[in-house]
């Protein structure tokens with residue numbers, strides 16, 4: 001064989017050989033693996049045994065009663081929590097407040113299980129008390145109010161948040177969240193933030209979404225009733241359910257809570273109206289009306305603008 005032939009056909013022959021060997025090895029390995037699998041009956045028995053063992057190991061603890069309606073979060077503030085001034089970013093604190101309130105509200109709504117249902121609260125809003133599956137029950141954030149940034153928080157401090165249910169209405173609850181910043185090195189703790197959140201209790205239900213209608217335009221969503229808000233990604237809808245009520249609440253606390261509840265309801269109901277008034281009100285029209293009026297003149301002591309203008313007009317009329 002000449003060296004020319006070797007250089008021409010050698011690499012091709014080598015690659016074919018290596019391909020054949022690797023295919024043979026792979027097939028043999030696969031066959032061995034198949035042989036190792038136990039028959040189906042045995043394998044299912046084995047699986048059941050393993051599942052039983054892991055179930056025995058998994059202990060599900062009930063949420064302690066003192067934690068119901070309470071939430072707690074703690075975290076050291078890191079460099080990436082900082083804003084341009086080097087303090088902790090307000091958005092970081094807001095997010096943690098949302099999480100902490102969410103813990104308290106969800107622990108609260110999860111008191112509603114099959115065992116404590118009474119089946120008497122179907123008030124035509126689609127809510128029945130027979131909660132099928134606790135994983136479908138949740139509290140969703142409706143409103144965040146009274147967010148107070150009392151003092152700045154610094155990187156390196158320990159942020160500790162405490163949330164507590166302070167009022168319940170038929171379908172919503174008020175959660176108060178307090179935030180503390182602790183300098184662990186110096187042993188100093190400061191009250192940095194306070195917020196009030198309102199959560200609404202809902203149940204997720206499967207819903208067949210008419211995608212053709214929904215995808216036409218954003219406007220088509222506006223036709224969907226508010227109590228059937230749709231989670232497009234999961235094809236589920238939220239249905240309002242009753243909020244578990246606070247018991248053993250002092251009458252003063254109850255009336256204070258009622259007042260805060262009525263106030264936020266009133267505010268929500270009138271925000272739309274107020275913005276409509278602002279939008280429809282032309283500034284130029286307002287300026288015209290303001291300067292046409294004589295009321296301001298009459299309040300001033302001495303000759304009014306209108307009186308002076310009359311004198312000047314008479315002067316020009318007679319002398320020019």
Ligand SMILES: CC(=O)SCCNC(=O)CCNC(=O)[C@H](O)C(C)(C)COP(=O)(O)OP(=O)(O)OC[C@H]1O[C@@H](n2cnc3c(N)ncnc32)[C@H](O)[C@@H]1OP(=O)(O)O
Pocket residue numbers: 098102139140141142143169170171172198199200202226227228229238240265268
């Ligand atoms: C956990 C999270 O962070 S979830 C993420 C953020 N949140 C969300 O995505 C929720 C989006 N919003 C919604 O889905 C809806 O607005 C809901 C479910 C909150 C309310 O639905 P609506 O159909 O508007 O409720 P509707 O007007 O019938 O009121 C039902 C109850 O909720 C209360 N509610 C409704 N909106 C609000 C609100 N913005 N703030 C406080 N309470 C509210 C009402 O007071 C009422 O309770 P009541 O019967 O005890 O008086």
